[in-house]
Amino acid sequence: MIEVIVEDRCTGCGDCVEACPSDVLRVGEGGKAVIAHQADCQTCLLCELYCPADALFVWPEVDRVIGVTAEQALASGQMGAFRRDHGWGEHAATHTNQHWRMGAIFERARLLAIETAAAQNPSNTARHEDIR
Known part of the structure; x- marks a missing residue:
């Protein structure tokens, strides 16, 4: 389930909002993505995949919110790992999609x-x- 959007990393591009099949994300007042309907998250990871700024953190738990903070997400070293491991964007040259x-x-x-x-x-x- 999506746990957090690191506001300092979010560029407001809206790619994650467009990619989400469940309308979990919205563009907030500041023009950046916000979690609007967390309980509807399918844990499909498309938001993470399409976020070029690596600003989203999705935890594999699908049934409940764990409560990961932005600080914990950043400290995990997993921010952007899904994009990297799937060879998206700047990782295409080093990882096979x-x-x-x-x-x-x-x-x-x-x-x-x-x-x-x-x-x-x-x-x-x-x-x-x-x-x-």
Whole structure:
């Protein structure tokens, strides 16, 4: 779940706001990104991936807020690690972008969601089979 935006690092570009599929982030009064709906965070890390300033910190916990502060996030040494490890932006020359591999993971998650929904409501099984 997104834990913190380090205001001093945020440039106000809005890339993280645009990348978020759940509208968790908004542009605040000062023109910088703010966390508007933290509980809606899917922990997809797209905000971190698209932030060229490495101003966001997403913790892998998806069910609850841990309460990481900006100071703790900076001290962790993990600010920007997701972008770096995926070869985005300035890291393209030193790290191979393997983000394309997420397609298989998303497909497995989609099929699992269909199976779970069908198990919870057997009357919709035929409709879910058509989606496959």
